[in-house]
Structure formats: structure tokens, C-alpha cells
Amino acid sequence: MLLQRLAQAVVTMLIAVLAIFVAVRVLPANPVIAQFGQHAVPEKIEKEMEERGWNKPLWQQAIAFAGQIAQGNLGESFARPGEKISTRLSQAVPATLELTFAAMLIAIPLGVVVGTIAALWRNSWPDWISMAVALLGVSIPVFFLAICLIMAFPMMPTGSRLPPATFHDLHTEFYFFESLLTGNFQLATTSARHLMLPAIALSTIPLAVVSRVTRNSMLEVFDADYLRTARAKGAGFLRVIARHAFPNASLSVLNIVGFQLGMLLSGAILTETVFNWPGLGRYVVDAIRDYDYSVVQACALVLACIFVTLNLTLDVLFLLLDPRLREGNRS
Amino acid sequence: MEFSRAFQSSCILFCFTFLTACGGGSPTVSDTLIYGRGGDANALDPIHTDIGESVKVIVNIFEPLVAYDEETLDLVPGVAESWETSEDGREWTFKLRPNVKFHDETPLNAEAVVFTFERILDPDHPHVHNNIIPYYSSYTQIEKVEAVDDLTVKFTLKQPQATFLANIAMFPSGIVSPTAVKKYGADFTRHPVGTGPFQFVHWKPKQEIVLSRFDDYWGEPAGVKQVVFLPSEESSIRVTQLKRGEIHIADNLPPSEVDGLEKTPGVVVQSTPGINIGYLTMQTRKPPLDKPEVRQAICYAIDRDRLIEVAYAGHAQKAKTMVPPTLWGHSDDVPGREFDLEKAKQLLEEASKKYGFALPLKLELFVMDQPRPYMQQPRQTAIFIKDALEKVGFQIDIITNDIGQHFQRMTRGEHQLGLSGWSADIADPHNFLSTLLHSENINEIGGNNLSQYKNEEVDKLLDAAQFELDQEKRTQLYKQAQRLIYEDAPVLPLVHVPVRIAQRDFVKGYKLHPSSQVRLKSARIAEQ
Numbered sequence A: 001m002l003l004q005r006l007a008q009a010v011v012t013m014l015i016a017v018l019a020i021f022v023a024v025r026v027l028p029a030n031p032v033i034a035q036f037g038q039h040a041v042p043e044k045i046e047k048e049m050e051e052r053g054w055n056k057p058l059w060q061q062a063i064a065f066a067g068q069i070a071q072g073n074l075g076e077s078f079a080r081p082g083e084k085i086s087t088r089l090s091q092a093v094p095a096t097l098e099l100t101f102a103a104m105l106i107a108i109p110l111g112v113v114v115g116t117i118a119a120l121w122r123n124s125w126p127d128w129i130s131m132a133v134a135l136l137g138v139s140i141p142v143f144f145l146a147i148c149l150i151m152a153f154p155m156m157p158t159g160s161r162l163p164p165a166t167f168h169d170l171h172t173e174f175y176f177f178e179s180l181l182t183g184n185f186q187l188a189t190t191s192a193r194h195l196m197l198p199a200i201a202l203s204t205i206p207l208a209v210v211s212r213v214t215r216n217s218m219l220e221v222f223d224a225d226y227l228r229t230a231r232a233k234g235a236g237f238l239r240v241i242a243r244h245a246f247p248n249a250s251l252s253v254l255n256i257v258g259f260q261l262g263m264l265l266s267g268a269i270l271t272e273t274v275f276n277w278p279g280l281g282r283y284v285v286d287a288i289r290d291y292d293y294s295v296v297q298a299c300a301l302v303l304a305c306i307f308v309t310l311n312l313t314l315d316v317l318f319l320l321l322d323p324r325l326r327e328g329n330r331s
Numbered sequence B: 001m002e003f004s005r006a007f008q009s010s011c012i013l014f015c016f017t018f019l020t021a022c023g024g025g026s027p028t029v030s031d032t033l034i035y036g037r038g039g040d041a042n043a044l045d046p047i048h049t050d051i052g053e054s055v056k057v058i059v060n061i062f063e064p065l066v067a068y069d070e071e072t073l074d075l076v077p078g079v080a081e082s083w084e085t086s087e088d089g090r091e092w093t094f095k096l097r098p099n100v101k102f103h104d105e106t107p108l109n110a111e112a113v114v115f116t117f118e119r120i121l122d123p124d125h126p127h128v129h130n131n132i133i134p135y136y137s138s139y140t141q142i143e144k145v146e147a148v149d150d151l152t153v154k155f156t157l158k159q160p161q162a163t164f165l166a167n168i169a170m171f172p173s174g175i176v177s178p179t180a181v182k183k184y185g186a187d188f189t190r191h192p193v194g195t196g197p198f199q200f201v202h203w204k205p206k207q208e209i210v211l212s213r214f215d216d217y218w219g220e221p222a223g224v225k226q227v228v229f230l231p232s233e234e235s236s237i238r239v240t241q242l243k244r245g246e247i248h249i250a251d252n253l254p255p256s257e258v259d260g261l262e263k264t265p266g267v268v269v270q271s272t273p274g275i276n277i278g279y280l281t282m283q284t285r286k287p288p289l290d291k292p293e294v295r296q297a298i299c300y301a302i303d304r305d306r307l308i309e310v311a312y313a314g315h316a317q318k319a320k321t322m323v324p325p326t327l328w329g330h331s332d333d334v335p336g337r338e339f340d341l342e343k344a345k346q347l348l349e350e351a352s353k354k355y356g357f358a359l360p361l362k363l364e365l366f367v368m369d370q371p372r373p374y375m376q377q378p379r380q381t382a383i384f385i386k387d388a389l390e391k392v393g394f395q396i397d398i399i400t401n402d403i404g405q406h407f408q409r410m411t412r413g414e415h416q417l418g419l420s421g422w423s424a425d426i427a428d429p430h431n432f433l434s435t436l437l438h439s440e441n442i443n444e445i446g447g448n449n450l451s452q453y454k455n456e457e458v459d460k461l462l463d464a465a466q467f468e469l470d471q472e473k474r475t476q477l478y479k480q481a482q483r484l485i486y487e488d489a490p491v492l493p494l495v496h497v498p499v500r501i502a503q504r505d506f507v508k509g510y511k512l513h514p515s516s517q518v519r520l521k522s523a524r525i526a527e528q
Helices: A002-026 A031-039 A042-052 A058-070 A085-120 A125-139 A142-152 A175-181 A185-222 A225-232 A237-267 A269-274 A280-289 A293-321 A323-330 B002-022 B052-061 B110-121 B164-168 B178-190 B235-244 B255-262 B292-301 B304-312 B341-355 B378-390 B403-411 B430-437 B456-467 B471-488
Strands: B032-037 B066-068 B075-077 B080-085 B091-096 B142-149 B152-157 B198-204 B208-213 B226-231 B267-272 B276-282 B361-368 B394-401 B417-423 B491-496 B499-504
Touching: A002 A058, A002 A293, A031 A042, A031 B403, A085 A125, A085 A175, A085 A185, A085 A237, A085 A269, A085 A280, A085 A293, A125 A185, A142 A185, A142 A269, A142 B235, A175 A185, A185 A237, A185 A269, A225 A237, A237 A293, A269 A280, A280 A293, B032 B052, B032 B235, B052 B198, B052 B208, B052 B226, B075 B080, B091 B110, B110 B142, B110 B152, B110 B178, B152 B164, B235 B255, B235 B499, B255 B267, B255 B499, B276 B292, B292 B341, B292 B378, B292 B471, B304 B378, B304 B491, B361 B378, B361 B403, B378 B394, B378 B417, B394 B403, B403 B417, B417 B430, B430 B456, B430 B471, B456 B471
Parallel strands: B032 B226, B361 B394, B361 B417
Antiparallel strands: B066 B075, B080 B091, B091 B152, B142 B152, B198 B208, B208 B226, B267 B499, B276 B417, B276 B491
């Protein structure tokens, strides 16, 4: 079953990349002319088109692209001459990952607690309040919330991942996690301060979703026979929740968390823009705006990879957590 | 069990993050100037970019042979201390300053200048790794560049060109270190080495570009030790950052934001007339706009004084011709078409009878989705024009495109009416009139004559002015051209927009330049 999923994943990725490859090429704009702008000279444009192989038939371009990817070469940005796409991605992906995980670190525990409380006191004021908060979380535009946060926390930095001209000796772009792991607490603190507001802004939607899903799953579980049995056998309140109710309710929560994570990784564009966060979302948007074919393609590839890996991981996690799925597999 | 352990760990990490985030502070940046702007650079090799955000950095790292004066648009010596020209205007000889060094210690000599210009002119140059040389066409008049001796360079032109000196004062001809170009290869664009007052330190895309003072600079050294260019796309964020002192200078802000900042304690606003034009282009080859009466009716129908209030918060100057009044060659003699609703209606009615078209006349108005320095609120401008024209007998559909698409579609002539503008590359009327209205610039690959206007007499005057070396005679030729263009009305000049920036009051010495070049050499941070 796992192998089947793996094969499906690879096919999904190929289709996604092919779709993007065709999509960027049927756009009416000519990226070469877009780059030359107001000073375009016909001979130079022709030369560029020829060198990049963009005047060849589409299928030839597709083969060339596939060959390039097979060699692990993502190419160079066109709008930013001399910039290797792999270098930029190695900066943008960790920036987004760190932001997303920070947001999820806020959203999941808080969402689970709020959802559980709402379920325990269903149809009373804690439930109503959590419902109102969830509704607000989903409906408030991230952009607006971000500006509000900036106003509300004047002591917190507003843009970028570190203060200007901070030189450090980190080896990865995971500023917070690496500095924390290597014991550089001063840098970890600084980095966390910069991470805080964007992570809060980004966490509102998953927080709302997780809390509502937790509440509904918990309610379902509360009505189950085994829970009544556990209670009848004299299990304490916290034990019932932590040992019996939550692990069973957690599957639906996990499912939605996985989905939200995927959404955040690719959709943190607004938050990244407001907080000047140099992540993947902004990289893609800029590339589309600049008609930077090669970057759009490479990012599509990376995003497809992320989604596919995430789905695969979730499948594996489900197999591990839910014995019924394993049974099904054996039979 | 596993889940609750993971849950506990998450909680601990979360609490740690929160606690650490609430403490600590940013390091002090007392001798670092932080320049907040709307976007990042795309390349720092002077020949491979025409993006304004790149130019802001480049002009602080590289220097051309000839430069603009600190405060005016006059051309003054750069790394060349003097120059002379031959009788026929085809040969230009430049004497370089002695003892000028690049940031990598390479001495600046005639060979470096020749190397710099060969990179622009030779498409097969071994040290050019990218075909995109946006300003290539500005240098095609140069036939050859040669080193006469170690500190003397001679340029030979194909024919005399009045704009030659201004062209080589532009940023693409900033002199590059041949040693660094050879060392870094295609990566030179990320490791720029010039002779300017600041040297490159590092560039993290979308995060920051850091420059440091070059202590061996040939002239007066820079006033701050370090400059950081910080991109923040959202102007409201730049405003907040400036108020909090996270950045020291913020540029490219909407006029209303600048007005608000003007009243903020600790913040000062600088303003200087810009050499730019925002205009309405009319596609002269498409009926009914091929009739001058219709174009003139449009010109009379738009109240530009009111437009300046609505779309520029009052911070713009009404344009009379396409050449800004701050630039030589501007003609004040053309009457200009003042707002006259009755006259507009009358002209349109007469035209409808004469040419047999029904009113209201349906037209499409193209507008860009992003602000430009000369068109700070394009959407509001478009709506204003639509309202104005619909009062006299037009029916206007607004077509919004993203900035790239907007200009590409207009270059192809797909529009009828369109909002456009121009910021000068060089302080010369040629850069406005020939670029925007010469018939040679009607083409699909970036031709800027968006009105597709063709008047042979105007073409002749503009050509004559380009090859005439006497500025007095050139002025007369440009004035005649402006008169003819006014009568034909292929465009309605709308506004000239001043350049305004906001800065913290402790930033001293930095003066906005009329060319909009961001030269930070004189800036310094006063005791706070």
C-alpha cells in the first residue's frame, strides 16, 4: 500500500510540474521582452530567446527542462541575473518552514485546548466564546490582523528575520532553531522576537480550524461506549481526556493539521509580504510578476514536493496511529 | 502516550519561544544608516539592470567618468578630472584622476575604462555572461574606445551626438574593476566592485544589502560607516518602521502618508522637483482618435488642477508640455489647454457631425495596477478621467493590467487611451521628446511612442537636435517640436511629480537629488 502511495505521489508531482510548465508558456507575455523593458533591442532579444531555447517547439523545451531537473540543476533566475535558484530556495524554504512551524506551534496546542474546553462545556459560554474566536480567526483578513498586531506591539520588530546588518556564523537558514540548538541564546532570542508577530498572524486560521475540529471530534468520542466504560471503571477526569478521548479524536485533528500545514507553506504570501519575510510564498509571487519562467517552474517543483511529502507523511502517520488501517492493510 | 509527550514538548518549546521573544533587544546601529525602500535590487552589475531599486545601490558603489553635481543637474568631473572634444564632435578625450583605487585595490586606469565600455558594446565579450544589457542602445553611437596612455581614454563616435556626455554619466557606465569581473565571472553581479564611496559587503535577497564606507576613497569619505538597504513592500510598514526608528529614511511613499509623516515629531520630509512626466496617451492610429479634434476635446475635458488634488494630494505640478520646466529646453510658449467643459463638448459635437460618428463615443482607457513615481494613484487617476470624459460625451471602459502587461499591450498599440509616464534617464529633453514621440520609437519591442504618433516635421526637428552640439540651438529646435506636438495633441501632459522622502531628523547631510539618484555619501547620523 505504501508503495502504491509512493507511485501515486510521483505521478502527481509530474503532472503538477508539467501543468506549470505549459501554463507559464501559454501566458501572453514574452519574458525576454519583459526583462529588456523600455530599452529592448531586437538583435539582443533574438539572441536571448535562442540561447534559452525559447523559440524551440514546446515539446523540445519540455525535454530540455526534464533533463535539467534530472541532473538536479534548477537553473538561474532570469529576472535576477547571476542568481542560482537553488541558492534562493535554500534561503526561502527554511524561512517559510520556520515561520509555518512557529505558527503551527501556536495553533495546534492552543487549538486543541480551546476545542477540548468547548467540547467539555458544550452549548455553554466557553463553547460560545471559542466559536466566536474561531469565526473571527477564519474571517479576519491576515493582512488587517498583521497591521493590528504591529500597532498593538510597538516593542516588537516589524520586518525581516533579524535586525539589519546582523552578521552571524550559522550554517543553515533556520535562524531560530539552529541558534537554539547550538546554544546561541542571544541570537535565538533576537530571531524569536522577529518570528513572533508573523507567526501569530499566520496562526489564526489554523488555530480556528483546529479548535473547531477538536471540539467536534471530542464530542463524537465522548458519546462512544468505551469512554462510558472508562468512566464507569473510575478513571479520573484528566485521565479520561488524555488517555482515552484525545488519542481517538486526534486522527481528525491530525488530518486537518496536515492540510493546514500544506496551506500555510504555500499560502503565507500575505503574511510574508506584510512582515517582509523572505519566504517561498513571496519568491513565487515575485517570480510570476517578473515573468521569471525558470523560478516559477522550480518553485512549482518544490511546492509539489512539499505537498506530496506531506501527504505521504500523513498517510504513514495514520497507519501508525490507527490500528484499523493496519488491519485493513493486512487483509 | 506518545502524543501527550509530544504535546508536552510542544508546550515547553512554545513557552520558551514566547519568553525569549519578550526579552532582549536589537543591537544599536549608531553609525549605520538604514534606508527603507519598496523593493529589492535585481542585479548589481551596472550593465545588467534598469530597475530603480538596483540603481539606488549601484550609484553608491560605482562611479562613471562624468557625474552630476551634488545639487544640480550640471555635469561635473567624476573619475575623469577633465575632458575635451574634437572640432567635429566625434572624438572625446578624457583625463582620469590619478591614484583612484577600486575597492579590491586594483588601480583605476584607462584599461579599466576601455574594459567597462567593451563589456557594454561587444555582444560577444568574454566577460559578459548575460545578453540583457538594457541601456545598450544608449551607447550604440560609440565606434571605439581606446587607451591613449595610462590615464587618458579616447572615445570615437560614429557621428556627433549631443547626449553623449550625459549618456556616459548614467549609472550603466559606472567603471567596473576588471580584476573583480574576471575573478567573479557571472557572479560579479552579486559581488560588485567599483570606485565609489561605499563598498559592497553582503546581499541577502529580499532581506538586506549592506555596504560599508570605503576608506581609500579618492574624494571626501562617506559620512557613515555602514549603509543597509532594507526592502519592505508595504508602504504602511515603512511608515511604521520610520516612526519607530527601525529605518532612517523611507522612500516611495504615497503622498497622503508623507503628509501624515510631516506632522510626526522626529521625522522630516524632503522634497525636490522630479524630472518626470505623467501623461495620458491617445492612440493616434485608431479611429476616432486619429482625428485631432477628438484628441483636443479630451484635453479640454480634464481638469488637471482638480486631478492633482484628487490623485496626488496636491503634491504635483500641472504639466504644460512633455518636458519638465526644471529641465532646459522646456517651452513655456505653448498655451496649454486649460479645462473648458463647453469647448470640449463643442469640439466633440462638431467632430461627430464632420466624421459621422454617434455620441456617446465608446473608448477604452488602459491603467496599470501599481503606482509609479509619476502616477502615484493610477486607479484614482483613471476614475477621475473616466468621470471627466463621460461628462462631455464619451463612454469610458477602464482596463486594468499589471504593470508589465500594461506597457506591453500599449507598446503593441492595443489601447485607445492609456495612462503612462516617464522618469528621465538623463537630464536632456531628447530623453523625453525623442523617446516618447519620435516615430522611430513605434515598435512592439519596447518602443515608447505609445501614441504611435508620426509627424515628419517633428522627427526632423528631434533628429537635428540630437546631432546639434550647441545647446542654444538645440533649445530652439526642441521648443519648435513642442509647439507642433501641442497642436497635434497625441498626448495630454498631466503632471510633473516631485520626489519626496521622509527621514528621521538625526539624519543630516543627505540631500535629495533632482535626478532621483540616491547618493548617500554625504549622509551622516548626528548625535541623538
